[in-house]
Amino acid sequence: MANPLTLYIPIKQDRLTQAEAQAAYDNFVPGVKAGLDDAKIVHYARLALIPNTNAPGILAVCVITSFDGAMDPYLDFFWNNGALFKAFSALANMALVPPDPPVTKDDETGFEKFINDNNLNKPSDLYNNYTHTVKEIQKRFAEPPPA
Amino acid sequence: MPTPMPPPPEPGNVQGLILRGYAHHPYSCHMLFTFPLKDLAGATGFVRALMPYIQTAQDWGSSMPPRMLNIGLTYSGIMMFDAMFDSKLAGQFPYEFQSGPWSDSSQESLFDAGTDDPSDPSLWWNGYDNKLIHCIVHSYALTADALSGLIEIVSHAAEANRLTEMLPLKSGSGRLEEYAPLGDFIHFGYHDGIDNPALGWPDSQEDTIPSDANNFVIGYPGSSSQPGPQVGPAAAFAKDGCYNAFRVFYQDVEAFDQFLAANAPAVVTAIGGSLDDAREWLAAKLVGRWRNGSPLILSPDAPDPKTSDCKKFGYSADTAGLRCPFSAHSRVANPRDEPTNPGTDTPVPRISRRGMPYGAPPVPPDYSGERGLIGLFLCGSLVNQFEKLYTWINTNDFSDVFSSPTQDALLANRVPPATGNNSDVDPSFTIPVPNGNPIVIPTMPQFLITRGTAYCLLPSIATLQQLAGMAK
Numbered sequence: 001m002a003n004p005l006t007l008y009i010p011i012k013q014d015r016l017t018q019a020e021a022q023a024a025y026d027n028f029v030p031g032v033k034a035g036l037d038d039a040k041i042v043h044y045a046r047l048a049l050i051p052n053t054n055a056p057g058i059l060a061v062c063v064i065t066s067f068d069g070a071m072d073p074y075l076d077f078f079w080n081n082g083a084l085f086k087a088f089s090a091l092a093n094m095a096l097v098p099p100d101p102p103v104t105k106d107d108e109t110g111f112e113k114f115i116n117d118n119n120l121n122k123p124s125d126l127y128n129n130y131t132h133t134v135k136e137i138q139k140r141f142a143e144p145p146p147a
Numbered sequence: 148m149p150t151p152m153p154p155p156p157e158p159g160n161v162q163g164l165i166l167r168g169y170a171h172h173p174y175s176c177h178m179l180f181t182f183p184l185k186d187l188a189g190a191t192g193f194v195r196a197l198m199p200y201i202q203t204a205q206d207w208g209s210s211m212p213p214r215m216l217n218i219g220l221t222y223s224g225i226m227m228f229d230a231m232f233d234s235k236l237a238g239q240f241p242y243e244f245q246s247g248p249w250s251d252s253s254q255e256s257l258f259d260a261g262t263d264d265p266s267d268p269s270l271w272w273n274g275y276d277n278k279l280i281h282c283i284v285h286s287y288a289l290t291a292d293a294l295s296g297l298i299e300i301v302s303h304a305a306e307a308n309r310l311t312e313m314l315p316l317k318s319g320s321g322r323l324e325e326y327a328p329l330g331d332f333i334h335f336g337y338h339d340g341i342d343n344p345a346l347g348w349p350d351s352q353e354d355t356i357p358s359d360a361n362n363f364v365i366g367y368p369g370s371s372s373q374p375g376p377q378v379g380p381a382a383a384f385a386k387d388g389c390y391n392a393f394r395v396f397y398q399d400v401e402a403f404d405q406f407l408a409a410n411a412p413a414v415v416t417a418i419g420g421s422l423d424d425a426r427e428w429l430a431a432k433l434v435g436r437w438r439n440g441s442p443l444i445l446s447p448d449a450p451d452p453k454t455s456d457c458k459k460f461g462y463s464a465d466t467a468g469l470r471c472p473f474s475a476h477s478r479v480a481n482p483r484d485e486p487t488n489p490g491t492d493t494p495v496p497r498i499s500r501r502g503m504p505y506g507a508p509p510v511p512p513d514y515s516g517e518r519g520l521i522g523l524f525l526c527g528s529l530v531n532q533f534e535k536l537y538t539w540i541n542t543n544d545f546s547d548v549f550s551s552p553t554q555d556a557l558l559a560n561r562v563p564p565a566t567g568n569n570s571d572v573d574p575s576f577t578i579p580v581p582n583g584n585p586i587v588i589p590t591m592p593q594f595l596i597t598r599g600t601a602y603c604l605l606p607s608i609a610t611l612q613q614l615a616g617m618a619k
Contacts, residue, residue: 040488074535
């Protein structure tokens with residue numbers, strides 16, 4: 001059964017950050033595809049821009065994924081992967097409330113805290129239609145059908 | 148161009164338990180304390196009172212100390228000292244250390260939590276509040292009298308400084324005291340403590356292997372496990388420290404003995420021999436070592452005193468699990484050269500383990516009484532080493548050798564969190580047999596109950612001196 005991550009990051013409202021958020025949305029799938037393919041634990045992932053209802057622009061960025069296994073012991077894969085770290089650290093840089101400790105390549109502590117502090121969901125929140133993992137599904141459909 | 152490593156930590160600044168096993172000290176006691184609330188003087192006074200007895204990692208040569216101790220602090224415990232620091236430490240430690248092993252996120256790996264689960268964190272430590280464990284004092288001694296004397300010193304220091312001791316057991320003194328007569332054996336009859344990493348020091352950051360000391364001692368580069376914090380206000384506090392996942396298990400010896408007895412006939416049918424031999428064979432298959440310590444990989448047919456302490460072997464040639472089942476405990480906890488999933492499960496994390504039995508053995512048919520294992524799991528990163536390995540123990544999905552999500556045959560918590568992501572574990576255990584059908588046990592029993600877990604930092608000597616108000 002999968003586990004949810006719903007990363008909700010209210011972002012700064014300056015023009016540069018707003019443009020960066022739009023770019024993150026436009027480039028999300030190409031930017032993360034190779035890393036997520038290598039991980040073989042993420043079923044789905046998307047990035048959504050939450051509109052600001054009080055003013056023009058983007059209020060927040062939301063990354064929504066479902067993945068296999070416990071989250072925290074596998075965060076170091078994402079921290080170590082260049083493209084995935086770039087995507088997440090970009091979100092940290094946009095955050096209205098800067099993460100403390102900072103998200104940096106010098107220490108995973110800040111990255112781990114940033115993800116956990118901004119995750120809106122816990123495992124029991126997710127409906128699972130099926131229990132199979134990414135690896136099980138890929139293996140099953142890689143096998144030739146019975147004669 | 149390789150990036151050079153800084154020099155290794157000074158042994159005089161590292162608590163001894165981190166780099167040494169204290170194997171020559173057969174008596175130990177592990178005492179849990181709550182600091183007096185909003186009473187920095189009490190917390191400071193307690194650490195200061197214990198400083199003369201703290202053992203460092205320096206080589207004691209021919210002068211083995213008759214008694215010694217080491218101190219671990221939980222995040223709650225460290226926060227009791229926060230007022231001492233100009234730059235506050237709150238929020239600066241790894242997430243799992245701050246939130247504790249009872250948290251939802253850690254329980255995704257540990258699998259203790261559950262309605263009606265006797266391992267549920269709400270039942271830990273004889274009902275004490277998990278957050279009130281501030282400090283754990285690990286006392287070791289050469290003799291029972293020396294240990295008693297040291298316990299008295301610690302108790303007096305606690306009383307004088309207004310600490311409250313927590314008594315986590317419902318029997319005996321209530322304290323976690325090593326049952327010394329068992330020596331190096333645990334209640335299930337296995338020789339324990341054979342395989343701990345020999346902590347080396349890499350020549351360059353790129354050459355670090357998981358058993359190198361920079362994966363255990365915080366503050367050094369090159370580790371694949373990211374010990375931390377390495378930046379920020381808490382980096383200096385944590386440097387030369389090490390995390391200890393302190394975990395206490397009740398061992399259900401009755402369930403274990405019944406399991407061996409119930410399944411021995413099927414073993415005799417499959418491979419012949421006596422029922423006694425079959426029980427020993429089964430016990431070996433659960434762990435991957437015979438109960439005397441001989442690894443199945445080296446001694447597949449019978450225990451051999453010549454291999455009982457062997458640590459140098461691999462699994463890669465045992466591709467069908469015919470010598471050692473894939474879900475045997477030692478093969479899961481340290482897959483050695485067995486390929487693991489690239490990226491997410493490579494390299495294999497290592498931990499250093501100090502384990503000792505508590506409680507008297509049963510006298511069958513009477514299995515009553517409290518007994519089990521006190522475990523100190525030492526690592527530089529609780530999440531990337533201890534919790535990562537525990538996800539493997541509770542769900543075997545870290546390697547393509549597994550065709551279904553089975554579990555560690557001995558240690559796993561059989562009931563996953565009901566709300567968790569691994570509610571679909573395979574409860575069976577398969578033992579391949581040469582020239583025959585494998586022995587399949589459809590549902591493995593629960594052999595262990597978690598009595599408590601605490602995440603502690605074993606700070607450096609310099610940090611302890613600072614906490615004791617002794618820093619220059």
